Amino acid sequence: MSAPxxxxxxxxxxxxxxxxxxxxxxxxxxxxxxxxxTTGSVSQYxxxxxxxxxxxxxxxPVAGALVDRLDRRRVIVASDCAAxxxxxxxxxxxxxxxxxxxxxxxxxxxxxxxQAFRWPALSASxxxxxxxxxxxxxxGLMQMGTATAQILAPLAAGALLAPIGVAGILALDFTTxxxxxxxxxxxxxxxxxxxxxxxxxxxxxxxxxxxxYLRRHPGLLALLALFAGNNFTMGLLTVLxxxxxxxxxxxxxxxxxxxxxxxxxxxxxxxxxIWGGPRRRLAGIGGAFLVQSLVLVxxxxxxxxxxxxxxxxxxxxxxSVISTCSQALWQSKVAPEVQGRVFALRQMIALSALPLSRLxxxxxxxxxxxxxxxxxxxxxxxxxxxxxxxLGRGIGLLIVVLGLFNLLVLVIAWSYPRxxxxxxxxxxxxxxxxxxx
Numbered sequence: 001m002s003a004p005x006x007x008x009x010x011x012x013x014x015x016x017x018x019x020x021x022x023x024x025x026x027x028x029x030x031x032x033x034x035x036x037x038t039t040g041s042v043s044q045y046x047x048x049x050x051x052x053x054x055x056x057x058x059x060x061p062v063a064g065a066l067v068d069r070l071d072r073r074r075v076i077v078a079s080d081c082a083a084x085x086x087x088x089x090x091x092x093x094x095x096x097x098x099x100x101x102x103x104x105x106x107x108x109x110x111x112x113x114x115q116a117f118r119w120p121a122l123s124a125s126x127x128x129x130x131x132x133x134x135x136x137x138x139x140g141l142m143q144m145g146t147a148t149a150q151i152l153a154p155l156a157a158g159a160l161l162a163p164i165g166v167a168g169i170l171a172l173d174f175t176t177x178x179x180x181x182x183x184x185x186x187x188x189x190x191x192x193x194x195x196x197x198x199x200x201x202x203x204x205x206x207x208x209x210x211x212x213y214l215r216r217h218p219g220l221l222a223l224l225a226l227f228a229g230n231n232f233t234m235g236l237l238t239v240l241x242x243x244x245x246x247x248x249x250x251x252x253x254x255x256x257x258x259x260x261x262x263x264x265x266x267x268x269x270x271x272x273x274i275w276g277g278p279r280r281r282l283a284g285i286g287g288a289f290l291v292q293s294l295v296l297v298x299x300x301x302x303x304x305x306x307x308x309x310x311x312x313x314x315x316x317x318x319x320s321v322i323s324t325c326s327q328a329l330w331q332s333k334v335a336p337e338v339q340g341r342v343f344a345l346r347q348m349i350a351l352s353a354l355p356l357s358r359l360x361x362x363x364x365x366x367x368x369x370x371x372x373x374x375x376x377x378x379x380x381x382x383x384x385x386x387x388x389x390x391l392g393r394g395i396g397l398l399i400v401v402l403g404l405f406n407l408l409v410l411v412i413a414w415s416y417p418r419x420x421x422x423x424x425x426x427x428x429x430x431x432x433x434x435x436x437x
């Protein structure tokens with residue numbers, strides 16, 4: 001039987017990635033709860049998240065140059081192998097009672113370093129497998145995979161944490177990496193026609209190619225800056241949601257809140273997979289950005305599990321629309337033979353907002369906003385009348401501030417003509433000739 005090609009190959013890879021993302025979600029939930037309950041520190045929890053995003057920022061330029069030179073299927077398989085072995089090492093350490101915080105730092109650094117290679121290879125491969133008119137739906141399907149993991153993983157992890165423990169969850173995550181590897185090996189991914197100029201370039205020149213490309217297309221650079229701003233908000237919220245819910249509820253309630261939030265991603269991905277997105281993708285991005293901002297401004301006033309779940313659902317629905325429209329824009333505007341380098345730099349800039357957000361999240365919550373609305377705090381007698389006073393109320397105020405920040409980013413970005421006219425000034429590129437894998 002011949003290996004799947006084209007759309008069938010994309011769907012096979014997508015299925016394997018969904019399984020792997022589910023396992024990663026199990027591990028993220030288990031390690032997050034274990035770390036916060038062991039240390040009781042938002043800053044320590046944020047530091048773990050920092051180690052999950054910093055390596056891709058540093059490695060992306062190198063990864064992009066290699067992705068355009070090497071067989072992209074082999075890059076994906078090697079990345080999954082590295083991440084799987086890092087997870088297996090954590091499981092062994094926890095099972096033997098030797099797991100320490102610094103072990104998690106190292107393992108997450110290895111796994112996220114693998115992600116620096118996997119993501120541009122997957123994105124560039126999708127462009128070669130999926131017809132241009134279907135890129136919006138393909139991005140929606142990938143969003144659905146991410147969302148499904150976010151919905152099911154917290155619920156499953158909350159139920160599995162007691163019977164099998166953190167070590168069991170880590171071992172289960174390792175098996176999901178094996179599924180992802182098998183599905184990639186089962187398909188054929190075509191290679192783009194060789195970029196002759198790239199073959200003659202020196203390595204340092206190749207590393208700088210992505211930046212040179214973006215400077216020639218300022219509309220894409222502005223779109224990237226807008227997405228990085230949204231990532232900054234998302235990064236802060238990712239850190240804040242766990243300690244905020246655990247300040248008044250149990251880990252099981254936290255799992256429910258995160259699952260409802262993830263269903264927003266699933267709903268957004270499902271809508272985009274069926275619909276394919278608006279004809280003007282930038283309009284979809286701007287509209288979703290505005291809704292996100294309003295939800296945060298209105299949602300931080302009174303904190304409860306149902307209110308947080310509903311606000312997170314709407315926010316992540318908008319994030320799914322933004323991500324899907326943005327991904328389809330990049331895949332349709334950038335030539336496939338250079339997407340490895342361009343997408344890697346795109347990943348580096350977009351993700352650079354996450355380490356910054358996770359560096360400042362802990363100090364902002366612990367040292368600034370929480371004391372403001374603590375009993376006797378400076379704002380307890382004013383804003384405290386509306387937001388409440390006590391544990392977690394300062395984080396609610398920070399969420400309101402994040403909504404205002406998100407709105408400011410949108411206003412500044414939309415005032416730039418090159419961004420508003422991006423779809424008119426950069427026509428879609430037809431898929432070039434490819435050579436068999």
